[in-house]
Amino acid sequence: MNQPLRFLLRALAALLAFVFFFLPAQAAEAPLKVVASFSILADMVKVVGGDAVSVSMLVGPDGDAHVFEPRPADARRVASADLVVMNGLDFEGWMTRLIRSAGYRGKVVIASQGVKPRLMAEGHDHSHGHDHAQGHGADEAHGEADPHAWQDLANGIIYIENLRAALVAARPAHAVAINARAAAYTARLRETDAFVRETLARVPEAQRRVITSHDAFGYFGAAYGLELLSPQGRSTGSEASAADVARLIRQMKAREVRAVFVENISNPRMIERIAREGGGVIGGRLYSDALSAGPEADSYLKMFRHNATELARAMLAR
Numbered sequence: 253m254n255q256p257l258r259f260l261l262r263a264l265a266a267l268l269a270f271v272f273f274f275l276p277a278q279a280a281e282a283p284l285k286v287v288a289s290f291s292i293l294a295d296m297v298k299v300v301g302g303d304a305v306s307v308s309m310l311v312g313p314d315g316d317a318h319v320f321e322p323r324p325a326d327a328r329r330v331a332s333a334d335l336v337v338m339n340g341l342d343f344e345g346w347m348t349r350l351i352r353s354a355g356y357r358g359k360v361v362i363a364s365q366g367v368k369p370r371l372m373a374e375g376h377d378h379s380h381g382h383d384h385a386q387g388h389g390a391d392e393a394h395g396e397a398d399p400h401a402w403q404d405l406a407n408g409i410i411y412i413e414n415l416r417a418a419l420v421a422a423r424p425a426h427a428v429a430i431n432a433r434a435a436a437y438t439a440r441l442r443e444t445d446a447f448v449r450e451t452l453a454r455v456p457e458a459q460r461r462v463i464t465s466h467d468a469f470g471y472f473g474a475a476y477g478l479e480l481l482s483p484q485g486r487s488t489g490s491e492a493s494a495a496d497v498a499r500l501i502r503q504m505k506a507r508e509v510r511a512v513f514v515e516n517i518s519n520p521r522m523i524e525r526i527a528r529e530g531g532g533v534i535g536g537r538l539y540s541d542a543l544s545a546g547p548e549a550d551s552y553l554k555m556f557r558h559n560a561t562e563l564a565r566a567m568l569a570r
């Protein structure tokens with residue numbers, strides 16, 4: 253065999269080795285492309301997935317997922333995802349249509365799966381803002397689940413377990429690291445839960461009442477012993493009526509509720525008016541349905557620490 257031919261064969265062998273060994277190994281190691289519907293889930297996926305995932309989100313920090321309108325770029329992102337993560341409980345009603353229009357056929361993780369949902373109380377007179385395009389009549393609204401399940405850290409632990417299982421299934425080679433990160437994260441959720449309880453325990457029971465702009469803290473109130481009133485229902489998609497606002501101001505005066513909070517995702521004007529007319533004081537900003545763009549609540553756990561600290565400060569200041 254002459255020199256040039258031998259060289260050519262060696263080069264070919266090297267190329268084949270590259271194609272058969274190196275490329276598949278690279279492909280297996282490429283981070284799993286995860287698209288999360290909103291910022292709180294994106295944070296959870298990043299913590300549990302670590303370097304095994306690359307995460308993007310559809311509704312970013314300070315964004316309102318109740319009234320989000322996906323654009324073509326969002327459909328393209330979903331189409332190229334390896335895994336899609338959403339809250340469920342009808343929080344992001346637009347996700348089902350988006351997934352369909354994107355032609356995405358991969359796995360969809362419902363992070364709230366297994367959570368015991370809080371149902372809308374009987375006789376609740378708020379109109380319900382969820383996605384009328386899906387044909388929900390007003391009658392069906394009663395008995396529907398409150399979607400804000402992440403606002404109880406015990407539910408957060410269920411979310412983490414769902415995400416852990418989905419990530420391990422998608423990237424079994426990273427199972428040990430993913431499981432370790434999920435375990436460490438769960439321990440931090442428990443610590444944060446203890447912090448929230450200790451912080452709110454400083455407030456006498458009769459003072460544990462606050463007003464928030466929309467009904468996002470039902471799970472939080474039930475878990476941590478707080479009564480939360482709001483002029484708006486469980487979605488920001490419907491405006492509070494004049495009757496809702498008047499009723500809230502009457503309740504506020506009768507029950508001496510002074511602590512009033514604005515939310516990062518809502519226009520503060522209505523809540524400022526309620527504070528003024530009901531004799532309350534704006535106690536600060538709570539993070540309900542999105543993390544902060546700034547540093548104060550830019551992770552799921554910081555959101556809880558921030559909210560608990562602000563709530564306790566406002567309730568004690570009355």
Ligand SMILES: [Zn+2]
Nearest residue numbers: 468486487541
């Ligand atoms: Zn909400």
